Amino acid sequence: MSAFVLKCGKLFDGVSDRLTGPAEILVEGDRITEIGPSVRRPSDAQTVDLSERTVSPGFIDTHVHLTMDAADLAQQTLKSSAAKALKGLNIAREYMRYGFTTLRDMGSADPEFPTVDLRDAINSGLVQGPRLLVAAHIISASAGHGDLRGFYASRWNIPVSAIADDAGAIKALVRREHTYGSDWIKTTNTGGYFSPGDDSARVTWFDDELNVLVATARQLGMPVAVHTGAAEGCKQAIRAGVRSLEHAYLIDQEALRMAKQAGMFVVPTMQMTQEDLKALHSHTLPCQAVWKFSRDNGRIVESQRLIAQSDVKIAYGTDCGMFPFSHGILEFEAMVAAGLTPVRALKAATCIAAELLNQEDIGVLAVGKHADIVAMPGDPLADIGVTAKVDFVMKGGSIYRGRGRV
Numbered sequence: 001m002s003a004f005v006l007k008c009g010k011l012f013d014g015v016s017d018r019l020t021g022p023a024e025i026l027v028e029g030d031r032i033t034e035i036g037p038s039v040r041r042p043s044d045a046q047t048v049d050l051s052e053r054t055v056s057p058g059f060i061d062t063h064v065h066l067t068m069d070a071a072d073l074a075q076q077t078l079k080s081s082a083a084k085a086l087k088g089l090n091i092a093r094e095y096m097r098y099g100f101t102t103l104r105d106m107g108s109a110d111p112e113f114p115t116v117d118l119r120d121a122i123n124s125g126l127v128q129g130p131r132l133l134v135a136a137h138i139i140s141a142s143a144g145h146g147d148l149r150g151f152y153a154s155r156w157n158i159p160v161s162a163i164a165d166d167a168g169a170i171k172a173l174v175r176r177e178h179t180y181g182s183d184w185i186k187t188t189n190t191g192g193y194f195s196p197g198d199d200s201a202r203v204t205w206f207d208d209e210l211n212v213l214v215a216t217a218r219q220l221g222m223p224v225a226v227h228t229g230a231a232e233g234c235k236q237a238i239r240a241g242v243r244s245l246e247h248a249y250l251i252d253q254e255a256l257r258m259a260k261q262a263g264m265f266v267v268p269t270m271q272m273t274q275e276d277l278k279a280l281h282s283h284t285l286p287c288q289a290v291w292k293f294s295r296d297n298g299r300i301v302e303s304q305r306l307i308a309q310s311d312v313k314i315a316y317g318t319d320c321g322m323f324p325f326s327h328g329i330l331e332f333e334a335m336v337a338a339g340l341t342p343v344r345a346l347k348a349a350t351c352i353a354a355e356l357l358n359q360e361d362i363g364v365l366a367v368g369k370h371a372d373i374v375a376m377p378g379d380p381l382a383d384i385g386v387t388a389k390v391d392f393v394m395k396g397g398s399i400y401r402g403r404g405r406v
């Protein structure tokens, strides 16, 4: 069993509002076994000097698409499941270097289950990578955000979309996700921006359709995450009892109050809006997104301010895959720019994200928890930008970046 003593300059433990330290963390095997001003020194322990660093629980990105590439979605979707999984593995490992030790993948456009295979390969130790929780597909109504058939000629009937239009078919899709290993059910109850033939301002499920989806997931013990845009879509999703609202592009005060009352999580993907604004101004936004995003961008930014001003539970999620993973770390800065305090942004990526995912052994630095630990120079409460300078990453007691790497 390997052992490390991490000498930490400052410590963000994932739940406190302030930094503490200096402190030491003893890691034995894959767990944290001691934290304090000075810890035991097992004879085989390797010491890692992080005395010039702020140490934090590993970051959690609760909304990525490892197997989707929006740079050319229509073409990339046609690639084989194996090609998507292999590329996704490479992306996941690279993304872990930024400090993301856990990811929730929010869906692939593929007839098979490439993200489930990827998760299982990592869990079994076949390959190294971050912890993964996955929703294999995006269950959608026909003509909804998850229906990508509009990219192709109708005669091709390409089976890349998980679509259903009646209660029986919706139940079957949810149960299929469970059978083949999804951790989460991902659905979409409004249109989106990068998909063809739908509109984020319109609700695409009827109430009874979303209700049967959520009820079926609940019966199987699976939480539901819903891509949602229009305020009416946010309210429909809250009434149906989903666990997280993804994007909530056009959420209003009333929906935020409902979300707060229901204890629901919001994953506002704020950096993506910044990426889309840049693309809009440089005329590189995909044509199917231009008319919708040109109309809505001011309201999206305003909704993100309302989210920041509210006291709903905000979890860190980026939608990377829809933009390059190398920019996913910038969600911290986007959150603070929208009005979150730096410590709330840090908690969004640690303890709140862990709560959303029902993973009590991550997102906090405490004895008995998984040794998922990152370090960065400077003070992230004074300058959130230092989160982009992570140079030490440990997952489950193994060092993936920085001094002491195995």
Ligand SMILES: [Zn+2]
Residues within 6 Å of the ligand: 063, 064, 065, 106, 319
């Ligand atoms: Zn997404």
